[in-house]
Amino acid sequence: MPEGILCNKKPVATREDLDALLADSNGKKYYAEMEQLDVDAEKLWATIQKTMKSRTKTWLEICAHCGLCADSCFLYSVNGRDPKQVPSYKIQSTLGEIVKKKGNVSNEFMRMCMDTAWSKCTCCNRCGSFCPYGIDMGVMFSYLRGLLHSQGFVPWELKIGSGMHRLFRAQMDVTVEEFVDTCEWMVDEALEEWPCLEIPVDKEDADIVYMINAREAKHYPEDIVEAAILFHIAGENWTMPSEGWEMTSLSMFAGDWEACKMQVETVYGAMERLRPKRMVATECGHAYRATVIEGPYWAGRPDGKPPVECIHYVEWVAEALETGKLKIDPSKKIKEPVTVQDSCNYVRNAGLRDCTRIIMKHIAEDFREMAPNKEHNYCCGGGGGFNGIGRYRKQRNVALKMKREQILATGAKFVIAPCHNCWDAIRDLEEEYEIGIRWSFLKPILIKMVEVPEHLLPQE
Amino acid sequence: MYEILTGPLLWIAFAVFFVGLAARVVLYFLGLDWRLDRVAYKPHMNHGIKGAIRSVYRWLLPFGTHSWRAKPIFTVMFFAFHIGLVIVPLFLEGHAVMIRNGLGIDWPAMPQLLADILAIAAFLGGLGIAVRRLLLPEVRILTDIKDVMLLVLILTLLGSGIIATYHTANYSFWITLHVLCGVIVLLTAPFTKLAHIALFFCTRIQLGMDFGIKRGGMKSNFDW
DSSP: OOSOSSSSSSOOOSHHHHHHHHHSGGGHHHHHHHTTOOOOHHHHHHHHHHHOOHHHHHHHHHOOOOOTTGGGOHHHHHTTTOGGGOHHHHHIIIIIHHHHTTTOOOHHHHHHHHHHHHHSOOOOOTGGGTOTTOOOHHHHHHHHHHHHHHTTOOOHHHHHHHHHHHHHSSSSOOOHHHHHHHHHHHHHHHTTTSTTOOOOBSOTTOSEEEEBOHHHHHTOHHHHHHHHHHHHHHTOOEEBOSSSOBOOOHHHHHTOHHHHHHHHHHHHHHHHHHOOSEEEEOSOHHHHIIIIIIHHHHTTOTTSOOSSEEEEHHHHHHHHHHHTSSOBOGGGSEEEEEEEOOOIIIIITTOOHHHHHHHHHHHEEEEEOOSSOGGGOOOOSOGGGGGGOGGGHHHHHHHTHHHHHHHHHHTOSEEEOOSHHHHHHHHHHHHHHOOOOEEEOHHHHHHHHBOOOGGGSOOO | OHHHHHTHHHHHHHHHHHHHHHHHHHHHHHHOOHHHHTOOTTTTHHHHHHHHHHHHHHHHSTTOSHHHHHOHHHHHHHHHHHHHHHHHHHHOHHHHHHHHHHHOSOOOOOOHHHHHHHHHHHHHHHHHHHHHHHHOHHHHTTOOHHHHHHHHHHHHHHHHHHHHHTTOTTHHHHHHHHHHHHHHHHHHGGGSGGGHHHHHHHHHHHHHHIIIIISSTTTSOOOO
16 A cells, blocks of 8 residues: 555645544554555655755765764663664664665665654754764754655654644644634633733734744643733733744644745744734744744745744843843742753754843742753753654653753752743653652743732722 | 885875865855755854854864863873874974975974874874774764774874884885875775865854854854
8 A cells, every 4th residue: 555544645735634633543543554655765865865965965974983972862861871872873774774775765664764753863953062073963853854754754643733734824723713712811811810911912013923832822821811911011012913823833843844834934924914023932942943943944034034033932031030121029039949941942952041041040049050051951851742742652751861860960849941842841751750840931930920010900 | 116105196196185175175065055954154154154163163172062071081082093193194204304305395394202292192092992982882883894994094004104103124014004004095085984184174164154143143152
């Protein structure tokens, strides 16, 4: 059987396609079909010839096989220093072999590549900063994911996630109406405590357009209200778009570059329509990477920049605290030891290491750094889509061990994780290993600490 | 044999070495593609150059990066090996004479003692790297026959050169072997992993530009 009904080379195009995939519990039928899926060697090789130029070709060719990347990879460390987890080995034995064989590889080989690309690499890019040649295996694994996706070898959840972006321009099925409704009723509920609170939708020429992760709209709407309250207290002139508010990109995890482009163009469309001065991104790492760092290239923007200046939530908070837009009640600062998770996507890969340190200076009395930290911090254990793939749950749980050790070593029982993926991984880590920690985004703890101007309080 | 090796063949080897490596560098940069690499090289060249300089400089510095500091023993072996391999061939008195005679230019030479120390350090460093390759499972799994042959070639080049310096009984054998290895290195460099002599700078510049332009260089400098 060359192409399956669920598992094939065609991306999700209709609601029916999506529903059929969703109805297949745990992707049982999907993965069974994958075992029969043909490899289109000709197309694979043609794609490689067209897309693999100097940079990647040279990386594959000149690797000195020195093994310095081994210890840089947390998956190598937590898997008993298994030599098969050495980043160089992982990429040479997958992408390297496909190139050597000019695309003439078997179905079984492609499935091995899929398992390697999604369960042995989170695309955290740490190895790239430890290689003397600067060979970034995270970048190469992302490239490999694209090749695998084009041949239909992609984990079930990510085919669905990517399909969601194609159909709804969001990683979850949230329509424009549902989103606007959610904003309205969340504000209604908060009005008693916060008179005059609003979530201005589609306001043009505001100072800030705020964009989020679809999970917030679907499962954690309180997060949107918290953001609204903090903008309200800070006196910001802000808005949210009714369409194009979703910054995440499961299609980036899936290697579905076409869907990445569709998604990010919707977001940029909202920026161009509303003409804000700046965009503030919610507390999510990959969403920021997708929309701000990689997105401009998917959209073919030659300057590599989104249409308006984009900042991450940690940048906005740091700025608001430094300028006094948000003031912390000193008696409410966090007294217990607290540590911060540096998200690979906006720290190592976007240079925002200092923001959370500035924030900690304002809100915590006993801030403890993890070791290593900043651009050399380890992945939470669930990045790059790892958290969401049932097929690799066991491997993901092993991967959490590095973060467990790092957190335990700080002595802190409270972890601030301004990133959805990291937040999830740390939640799962507590569930799996019960080390007695709590974890939080910034918004809920800031709300408890900020001084509220008199005129914003409810009138008795 | 020695005459052939140090005669026309040597000049051909030098030509292959320099032209070949120059071609690799040119082809490398011509092959960079802002869309495929997802780095807007041209519009942000100043940030790119800044990132590139930092990236090359920090990695050329012994213990200059987190990676070098994480592996101090390897770092010492690595720099002993590479410093000797770069400096001694250029400024050893025996080589300087050949350059002066061949090119008719005034070429400086280093004191013999310093050259001996650097060459022996390089040999020991290379030996250490070879032993490490055999002992560590994470390096062994990556090792292929080409890696081994390359180390054998370079260690033979160094070892024969060191022995020849002392004009032992078999001087002509050792010096011929030394020149032969040298010619092989020059002839194969552009086509093997030895191309890193030039490509190291290319890939480091590229990643430095990537971080300098796209991955945060406009907000903070990457701390290699």
